[in-house]
Amino acid sequence: METTTDTEQRILDAATRVFIRRGTAGARMQEIAAEAEVTQALVHYYFRTKEALAERVFLTVARRTVGSILPLLSQPLPLEQLIEQFVVGYIDAVRQAPFLPGYMLAEAQQHPERLELLFNAVVGVVPSAAAQAALQHIEQQIAERSAAGTMRAMPARQLFANVAALCVFPFVARPVLQLAFGLDDAGFAAFLDERRRELPTFILNALRP
Amino acid sequence: METTTDTEQRILDAATRVFIRRGTAGARMQEIAAEAEVTQALVHYYFRTKEALAERVFLTVARRTVGSILPLLSQPLPLEQLIEQFVVGYIDAVRQAPFLPGYMLAEAQQHPERLELLFNAVVGVVPSAAAQAALQHIEQQIAERSAAGTMRAMPARQLFANVAALCVFPFVARPVLQLAFGLDDAGFAAFLDERRRELPTFILNALRP
DNA sequence: GTCTATAATGAGATAGAC
DNA sequence: GTCTATCTCATTATAGAC
Secondary structure (H helix, E strand, O other): OOOHHHHHHHHHHHHHHHHHHHHOOOOHHHHHHHHHOOOHHHHHHHHHHHHHHHHHHHHHHHHHHHHHHHHHHHHOHHHHHHHHHHHHHHHHHHHOOOOOHHHHHHHHOOOHHHHHHHHHHHOOOOOOHHHHHHHHHHHHHHHHHHOOOOOOOOOHHHHHHHHHHHHHHHHHHHHHHHHOOOOOOHHHHHHHHHHHHHHHHHHHHHHOO | OOOOOHHHHHHHHHHHHHHHHHHOOOOOOHHHHHOOOHHHHHHHHHOHHHHHHHHHHHHHHHHHHHHHHHHHHHHOOHHHHHHHHHHHHHHHHHHHOHHHHHHHHHHHHHHHHHHHHHHHHOOOHHHHHHHHHHHHHHHHHHHHHHOOOOOOOHHHHHHHHHHHHHHHHHHHOOOHHHHOOOOOOOHHHEEEEEEEHHHHEEEEEEOOO
């Protein structure tokens, strides 16, 4: 918990916005400096190199993302309600920062080493035990319901992947969807509202035995 | 249908690989030249600028993608079989070029003007009428089944988005999924095999009334 | 800590010989 | 068409004054 100066924080915030907007390779140190309202020299003063800054931004953003998703997964609810709460909570959260998922997935693709870094940083930290417990709780519920015949049996990891896919994809594919469906920004917002309502039903239906 | 020389084609292929691997901003003309086993000057000789080359690659790749997806959507089958065939066909096709979806979505994000260019290039060309017909045929089936009560009513665009999400996402999020599920490359291949089997059931189940 | 000025390098692009 | 050599400019990064 190092005490970051106000300026340092401003630069970090600016860098976050620019990296998310342009991607790491497309980002320019000058643009970051301008957006933070400082000179380029100062950006280097605080973060040495673009590479270091990029890594810092990615880890910060990724940790924040994990930190906002984990509570959604950790609620002590029956599986059905948990899924509904998760979908709604995720969509509402990411709407505030719609380009974030695309940035993170692209980064993960082009710098897998940062992912492992993040993994090591997150594991062994406070939320880790809680995270494990939450996931196990979910898997246990899947197993129970499958056994009881109240839910169609399916591999837990496929269910995880499906829920993630259905939640994340609209944000990653936004321009394509807007073009395909002929939506302006307001139309896309309406599409997300509709989705927020429809998606939980879709998923829960898929799980009926 | 211009007759592209062998060299030109080699450069284009190399550029395609490099752009997909690094993203447009991260790609280097030198790397493309090396991969095509020519000098950088020759790359410029054929394609003038990096910008022009990037656009050419994107349009080519995107058209090829549309061209391979359209037939999957155009099969004259009942909706249920169409979905199954589509899922399996898509997964099998993209396995050959697993980084392609990520590249295309990132490009669409950062160069929306290319998307429109593509749209204009594809519309008004041979497959366009067929594409419209195929989509209408699908929407009509959805409407019929909803009315008849043999399918749960839901907005067609949400169903499209869901199928796309479930098919595309694993490829876009591959590194994250591998880390989360602890999969090496062979493990990920097994995950895709499993998915190929499970996904059609998941979707069709979600559509039961 | 913050700036101005500038160095150092990286990367796209062209000239001209063959 | 293809190469070598080179130019030009953008971009990262540092030096040094304040």
